[in-house]
Amino acid sequence: MKSALSKKMIFAALGLPALGLGADITNHLASPQVLSIVPDREQFEAVRPAEEVGSRAFYFTRAIYTGYRRGFYGSWSIDYPKADRQFLIGLRRLTNIDAYELENPIRLDDPDIRRFPFLYALEVGYMSLSEAEVVGLREYLQAGGFLVIDDFWGSYEWSNFESEIGRVLPGYAIVKLPLDHPVLRTFYDITELVQVPNVRQGMMGGPTWERDGYEPALLGIFDEKGRLMVVINWNTDLGDAWEWAENPFYPLKFSNFAYQMGVNLVIYAMSH
């Protein structure tokens, strides 16, 4: 396994300056503390469930992690919170899950994360976990938590994610999930993987791929007993489809697939 620092250096040199994040990276390399753009816990108390945690069967829980700045708070917050809320509307309508209606972001190093066995993280190409987050996520997964990864593209971002998840789950293989895997059968029968593009390309009818992420992939990490812990949606952006599903110009094909996939993942997470 390559060291995390070397990964970040490559990442900074090749990928991020083009995205306007060069200054952040420079700062990060000089002082990793500066780029730990995880919001304070208090900042998110306001959006955490107002009612008592645990009274509902399901909370769409988004991982707040340290990463390079993208979005308002950081890369973890892309599409936040609209995608979460819109997905929950769909989830509640399509299934009978007693799901909390609003978003539920939580830091990886927050012990409370263990009260939410479903976790969604995206833009993991920009993830740069602190040691506490690594431990927090590892223990979350080992205890029985289920992580869904979404919206990261191409080999550079893959490389970063692979490095970070390698820190969390050292020695665990990332394997491709076949099309007959139960995760594609829990609610909807999904027979093909649709590449869901970002909203701009989706509505404009442009290419569905980004960078060198031409083919969508569904991958997973299993624990030593063969239980699926992590599902990785690579080269696809379910979150954008949830976020813009109400837009009449957003193609139904993509939003349909994203919702179907999302529902299947949640049902799988709640039964396996």
Next chain:
Amino acid sequence: MSSFFESVFEFLFKYRPLVFEKGRLAFTTPWPVFVVFLALALVVLLALISYGRARSGNRRDIVIFSSLRVGALALLLFSLSRPALLVPTVVPQRNFLGILIDDSRSMGISDQDERPRSDFVYQSFGSADSVLYAALAERFMLRFYGFSGRAERIDGVSDLRFAGGRTDLAAALDRARRDLAAVPVAGLVVLTDGADNSDASLTESLLALNANSIPVYAVGLGRERYDRDIEINRVETPRTVLLGSSLVVDLTVRQRGYKGETVQVTVEEGARIIAAQDVRLPADGESAVVRVHFDAEEPGPRIYRFSIAPQPGERVTKNNSQEVLIVVEDRREKILYFEGEPRFELKFIRRAVSDDENLQVVSLQRTAENKFYRLDVDDAEELAGGFPRTREELFRYRGLILGSVEASFFTHDQLRMIEEFVGQRGGGVLFLGGRRSFAEGGYDGTPVAAVMPVVLESPEAIGGRRGRGEEPFFAELKVEPTRFGLNHPATQIGATVEESGRLWAELPRVSSVNPIYEVKPGASTLLSGRAEGSTDEHIVLAYQRYGRGKALALPIQDSWIWQMHADVPLDDMTHETLWRQLLRWLVAYVPDPVVAEAASDLANPGEPVPLTAEVQDETYLKVNNAEVVAHVSGPAGETYDLPMEWALEEDGEYQASVTGDAEGLYEIRVEAHKEGEFLGEHTTYFQATELTTEYFDSEMRSELLKRIADETGGRFYTARTVRSLPEDVSFTESGTTVIEERDLWDMPIILLLVLALIATEWGYRRYRGLV
């Protein structure tokens, strides 16, 4: 003491108390009774007149002198009236006397003056010259019986072997009574230690003896209390367990003479010690309950031996161990888990029991209206139509877990099926908490509510809360086991009770949306919970037997917190252990359509073992006209078939009797067919072995023997008091008797009293200076 009293009594009254008990007082004077009374009155009058003229004139002296003199004269008059006892007495050699001698192994225990109890039998009846034998034979025609598990007529004590594996007093008394029914019987003499170890009730036998006026004279042999002895007198184990189950077995250890000492109880399986537990012995005569844990690791019928090493000076050592036969079943118990909505509880329950090869949790999860997701089904057909709609389909499972699913989801027939699943089929049902469970799920008033072990909140109360705009109930509960739960195999999550209590105290809070505070009468609470700052005690796990099955209520909705919570260490197995134990308990003892059972797991070679089979069809309705055959396989590989007959008094019950002639394990596979259709089969076992039953509770049971004697009009004796038995038996009203007249006028007590009265009068005169 009593024999001393009897000797004194006999000295004073000429006869033993029994003669007075049996006899009737009569006056044999030729004078009429009124003449006697007249004479008595005259004597009293003369005495009063003569003392009334006494010189002293002191009124008190007159009263005392008159009384003493009247008393003395009255006694003389009593003697002159020739009082006598009329006692019914047997006519010599006209009556039979049954001599029943205990032929069981416990008669070999050397506690009769440090010699075997059987020695007394030889001494008393060994030859025609033996004192007891001679005295009885002089008066009666003797008929001997030897008894242990059953009674047999014998010619004499030389036929006894003292090797019987059981003692059945009731059978012995019945046999002798029936055998002597056609002849005049003076009574039965039973020589035994009274250590009856049969299941038979004596009451019927004693009533029959009473009805036939046959007194029983019981001679108790052996000591009533051993000075030093340790005994494992009770081992409570299930007859069948699932492979891999943790067994919690309670033993009762009783002792005398070793108070406060610590001994070790070991559990052996074959030549292997699989568990050991130290026990500090209680006070003399008291019992200590020892709890031993071990795992059933090998499938098949297994003999487990529980023992305590013999201690120095022990009177009987064969009662230091007990063996039990437990069938360890390597089967997959199928449980249907129906969840009305996706919940993490399903995921974590499946996860908790996934490593348990003996549990198959088939899950049916309603993911949307009329949309179901099936997991771990055997084939594509299973549960394809959702929740079972027929009894055949539902009764295939042995356990049922109902999650958060409202009552209105089910048809009325399905609700009845669930009720019958427990009550009639004998399955186990577990009701989980949730927003659609219990009262919140509208179960009040449905057939399923009757099955639930908890009292549901009334619909009016729920409606009232909603009407007031209150939030639905929600509480986070700190769970703790009740006293019952702390010791229960399902909820004891630690190796010991103490560790279990500590583990429960460390577990984080879980939540409930079902306010349940009360269990039904007869139900038991295993776990309870309290919300922070509240004194209300919530029911967290309750249990009751319902019909043939059992019902559990677990009105919490997220037991998975005990697996996921940050306060629970990653390697903590509490959640897994709890769910494995809970589900194994849920399906424990759930019957198959055909259930065969040998009356005892262990039997003496040659002893018949009653076999019963309960036969039902796939809907668990009893079948009376089935062809039921028991295929018996012996230890040497011999096999034979034994047809089983319908027991007319019980629907669906068939009976037979199996005898294991050779020592070893007998397998009995019972198969049932009806009109050629296979209904089911079940296998049971018993081990033929020389039992040590006779050495348990083997102290002489005087209370039991006294009861037999008292209730039949006989007497109880020990080896020291048996001397008077021949004479006592003679005073019987049974058989052919005559009335014997025994004079009482010459009783020493009369003379002594007269002398005492005269001496007192004389002494009083001296004292008063009147002589």
